[in-house]
Amino acid sequence: MSSVVSEKGQVTIPKAVRDKLGLVPGTVLDFEAQGGTLVAVKHLSEDMFRKWRGRGRLPGDASVDDYIARIRG
Numbered sequence: 001m002s003s004v005v006s007e008k009g010q011v012t013i014p015k016a017v018r019d020k021l022g023l024v025p026g027t028v029l030d031f032e033a034q035g036g037t038l039v040a041v042k043h044l045s046e047d048m049f050r051k052w053r054g055r056g057r058l059p060g061d062a063s064v065d066d067y068i069a070r071i072r073g
Contacts, residue, residue, distance in 0.1 A: 028043035
């Protein structure tokens with residue numbers, strides 16, 4: 001697949017590539033040149049695990065160790 005650079009330096013990423021990589025409007029890409037090749041990497045603005053850390057709640061007042069022991073039998 002190919003794309004043409006516009007006068008403003010813009011390119012259109014083909015839809016098949018956008019779909020395969022999960023690129024949606026608002027996705028931030030980091031660009032760099034590596035040995036004559038343009039490389040774009042999706043920018044991860046936040047730690048995906050940090051977003052959910054501390055959100056889960058154990059049933060009752062069980063500690064993590066007690067809960068794991070109970071579910072493992």
